[in-house]
Amino acid sequence: MIVIGASVGGVRALSTILSSLNKNWTEPIAVVVHRAKDSEDILTTVLQTRSVLPVIDVVDKEPIQPGKVYVAPADYHLLVDQGCFCLSVENPVNFARPSIDVLFESAAFAVGAQTTAIVLTGSSADGAAGAAAIAARGGRVIVQSPETAESPILPQAVIARVPSARVIPLAALASFLSEPSTPPT
Amino acid sequence: MDENQQLTHLLETVLELSGLDFTNYAYSSVHRRVSHRIHSEKLASIEELREKIRTHPEVLERLLRALTVHVTSMFRDPGFFRVLREEVVPVWQTYPFARIWVAGCSSGEEVYSLAILLHEANLYRRARIYATDISEDMLARAKAAVYPLSSMQDFTRAYHDAGGLGDFSDYYTADRESVIIRPFLRENIVFAAHNLVGDTSFNEFHGILCRNVMIYFNRTLQARVHRLLYESLTDFGYLGLGRSETIRYTEQETHYEEISGRERIYKKLI
Numbered sequence: 001m002i003v004i005g006a007s008v009g010g011v012r013a014l015s016t017i018l019s020s021l022n023k024n025w026t027e028p029i030a031v032v033v034h035r036a037k038d039s040e041d042i043l044t045t046v047l048q049t050r051s052v053l054p055v056i057d058v059v060d061k062e063p064i065q066p067g068k069v070y071v072a073p074a075d076y077h078l079l080v081d082q083g084c085f086c087l088s089v090e091n092p093v094n095f096a097r098p099s100i101d102v103l104f105e106s107a108a109f110a111v112g113a114q115t116t117a118i119v120l121t122g123s124s125a126d127g128a129a130g131a132a133a134i135a136a137r138g139g140r141v142i143v144q145s146p147e148t149a150e151s152p153i154l155p156q157a158v159i160a161r162v163p164s165a166r167v168i169p170l171a172a173l174a175s176f177l178s179e180p181s182t183p184p185t
Numbered sequence: 186m187d188e189n190q191q192l193t194h195l196l197e198t199v200l201e202l203s204g205l206d207f208t209n210y211a212y213s214s215v216h217r218r219v220s221h222r223i224h225s226e227k228l229a230s231i232e233e234l235r236e237k238i239r240t241h242p243e244v245l246e247r248l249l250r251a252l253t254v255h256v257t258s259m260f261r262d263p264g265f266f267r268v269l270r271e272e273v274v275p276v277w278q279t280y281p282f283a284r285i286w287v288a289g290c291s292s293g294e295e296v297y298s299l300a301i302l303l304h305e306a307n308l309y310r311r312a313r314i315y316a317t318d319i320s321e322d323m324l325a326r327a328k329a330a331v332y333p334l335s336s337m338q339d340f341t342r343a344y345h346d347a348g349g350l351g352d353f354s355d356y357y358t359a360d361r362e363s364v365i366i367r368p369f370l371r372e373n374i375v376f377a378a379h380n381l382v383g384d385t386s387f388n389e390f391h392g393i394l395c396r397n398v399m400i401y402f403n404r405t406l407q408a409r410v411h412r413l414l415y416e417s418l419t420d421f422g423y424l425g426l427g428r429s430e431t432i433r434y435t436e437q438e439t440h441y442e443e444i445s446g447r448e449r450i451y452k453k454l455i
Contacts, residue, residue, distance in 0.1 A: 057429075058429065059429050059430065059431045059433075060399070060400045060429055060430045060431070061404055061407065061434070073428070073429045075428075076429055079213035079214060080213060081211055081212060081213040082212065084404070086211045086213045086214060086400060086401075087397075087400045087429050087430075088214050088217075088400060088401070089255065089256055089257075089397045089427070090214070090217075091256055102217070105217065105220075106213045106216070106217065109188065109212075109216050110212075110213060
């Protein structure tokens with residue numbers, strides 16, 4: 001399971017990554033991008049134009065299937081549960097709903113060491129605590145290098161919290177993921 | 186014992202002590218809420234929390250509150266209320282009397298949103314809203330109808346986006362920090378404790394709003410509640426869910442006609 005979090009500028013970074021994945025990709029990918037609560041479904045539509053994998057606006061209890069990209073809907077938290085996604089309208093976390101920390105912490109609990117977290121550009125620290133939770137359970141944390149991020153605040157916060165995080169420039173991040181050796185979950 | 190088993194164990198103890206059954210709640214969000222409680226009670230593990238609630242009723246009380254509260258706002262998803270106003274209310278207007286159930290009403294924002302909508306459709310005086318929740322605390326707050334003044338700006342915008350016809354400030358009285366909903370909007374509402382988990386149907390309704398309540402349940406419990414809601418609707422009664430909830434995958438899927446797929450409004454077929 002791959003979980004990705006981003007805020008400002010995230011759509012561009014995310015598009016770069018998704019467009020590098022081919023249709024043989026198997027690992028499910030869950031995405032939180034900070035977005036306005038009335039941002040409708042544009043995000044999913046935009047990402048779909050960049051990806052050969054199906055990009056899905058998650059509905060509650062959506063089954064987690066291989067080779068699909070799951071996007072947190074506006075104004076809901078997205079959580080990984082046993083074999084499916086759950087949504088929540090609990091209070092914003094770090095002023096964000098969806099919150100990256102909520103997705104990451106739920107993945108740490110549900111999937112543990114099988115989780116790979118990818119942290120992209122971001123203008124708040126939302127995501128740092130969740131990345132630390134994933135690392136604590138033996139999962140991998142990969143951070144977009146702050147120099148290549150439009151907003152370095154989140155990458156820097158994760159690097160400070162998670163010493164084991166791998167720091168990779170955006171361009172290399174895409175090819176790093178699409179290496180054929182990536183094991184399916 | 187892994188954390189999943191510890192959670193199960195904790196929820197079984199909660200059931201034993203309180204009679205409230207959370208064992209079929211979605212563990213992802215239960216884990217989140219329980220983790221907060223562990224942190225706030227300055228404990229180290231789920232097991233410690235489980236031991237503590239046996240001997241400290243106030244710790245149990247706080248845990249129950251964390252497990253039952255859900256957040257809501259007025260005219261959340263204005264498009265939902267617009268479809269309700271344009272497609273559903275005209276049907277209710279043809280009835281001599283309309284009964285509507287807001288299941289899992291929490292602090293009541295949605296109840297009053299509905300009351301305002303019915304009032305503007307000239308239907309409120311021959312309607313009754315049944316507002317239920319598992320939590321007595323939440324019911325007391327819903328009944329009090331007092332909300333922070335600071336949320337009124339958002340609520341007012343949502344009211345207009347939902348197609349509100351009047352001046353939103355006509356519906357409340359404000360003091361410096363809070364507002365109270367005007368009494369005429371509180372008249373035709375019956376508040377009652379009802380637990381979707383164990384309680385049965387208590388009436389037949391022309392409409393049921395159960396929005397963003399079942400997202401905290403697992404699929405087993407969702408299936409049960411969907412059955413309960415279906416049984417509680419009159420023929421051609423309407424069901425409204427949250428924007429990211431669906432009746433897809435439920436047994437009742439083919440027993441409803443979709444009125445708005447986007448706003449998740451369904452009509453019961455016979």
